[in-house]
Amino acid sequence: MPRPAHIAMVSIPAHGHVNPSLAVIRELVARGHRVSYANDPSFAAVVEPTGARLVPCGSTLPLADDPSGWPDDLVEVQDLFLDDAIAMLPQLRAAFDDDRPDLVLCDIAAYAARVLAEGWRLPIVQLSPTYVAWEGYEEEMAPVFEPVMGTPRGLGHYARFARWLAENGAGGDRPDPKAFTGRPERSLVLVPRALQPNADRVDPGRYTFVGPCFGDRSAQGGWTRPADAGKVLLISLGSAFTQQPAFYRECLKAFGDLPDWHVVLQIGRHVDPAGLGELPGNVEVHSWVPQLAVLEQADAFVTHAGMGGASEGLYCGLPMIAVPQAADQFSNADRLVELGVGRRIDTAEATAAELRAALLELTADPEVAARLEGIRSELRAEGGSARAADLIEAHLPG
Helix, strand or coil, X not given: CXXXXXXXXXXXXXXXXXXXXXXXXXXXXXXXXXXXXXECHHHHHHHHHHCCEEEECCCCCCCCCCHHHCCCCHHHHHHHHHHXXXXXXXXXXXXXXXXXXXXXXXXCCCHHHXXXXXXXXXXXXXXXXXXXXXXXXXXXXXXXXXXXXCCHXXXXXXXXXXXHHHHCCCCCCCCCHHHHHHCCCCEEECCCHHHCCCHHHCCCCCEEECCCCCCCCHHHCCCCCCCCCCEEEXXXXXXXXXXXXXXXXXXXXXXXXXXXXXXXXXXXXXXCHHHHCCCCCCEEEECCCCHHHHHCCCCXXXXXXXXXXXXXHXXXXXXXXXXXXXXXXXXXXXXHHHCCCEEECCHHHCXXXXXXXXXXXXXXXHHHHHHHHHHHHHHHCCCHHHHHHHHHHHCCCC
């Protein structure tokens, strides 16, 4: 058993980046380690129940309750992350200079954490809440990124990034921002290997898939499956892209009064339930639900296919109708289709008829059920938070 250590975790103020790490942090604290979690003060209520101490560092990124603050332009997005890292670095130095950690954990977007660790010669382990690069990634993805990042503005971003790294003694003799952000020395991947593109080409010496780390969520409350429910369907577009009243009305048409089905519809806090019209008797509507608690008792899932939702659906062995809204949700939706456990229906095509047909086809197909059971077993064998903590402890000095 390693001696108790001081571990610093650095992340950004986004639930999709923070939530996947919380069970790992809780496990480390339970093992006697002191964990300092650096993030925006707005995440204190999320971080502190793990037993970690929040180290408040003001972020320049759009906060979790302001998804509209993110630009559509890729260069502008990358500039936002770089500006945040530049602002975070002096705050991290001030926070930890008199209380240096034994090891640094960092989110994929917490660039300042790696600069800090390299400058202080501390071991560092990345926690990735999404899929990671594979051998050949840069060449294969060049047609997607180069038309934007290869422009004068994009090259200017990389040049500014390289100067910042050099000024702070990070990234080696000739800092390469692409390698610095995309090729960590050690990374624990907190998503199912099944969702990883080209998983057979991911370097096992650099990346270890430990699977989603859910931990104890009893503090979020529970949910009880109605005694007369033959089957249960959860519909949720997550927390950031919930302003879709027209989509919810199509869902009510598709699944309302569907024989033998009970429907749980999460609509977020920005949609007025009154605007959905009269609710069918088999539907319950909430602004928020303890998602994993519902999924563990459900039979199918309509999801935006965010990394968290897609992982939870696979963990519970559920067929999924993916209605992606942004970012990696589109590739996740396609991956669920490739795995043979889901259907992708884009928002514009999400009519009642399409939704209903997809649900009935998925849940009646024994091959879908067999594939899901295999993935579910593989995913649970990846080890989760306990294995992640074991691997982190293996990198502690001494």
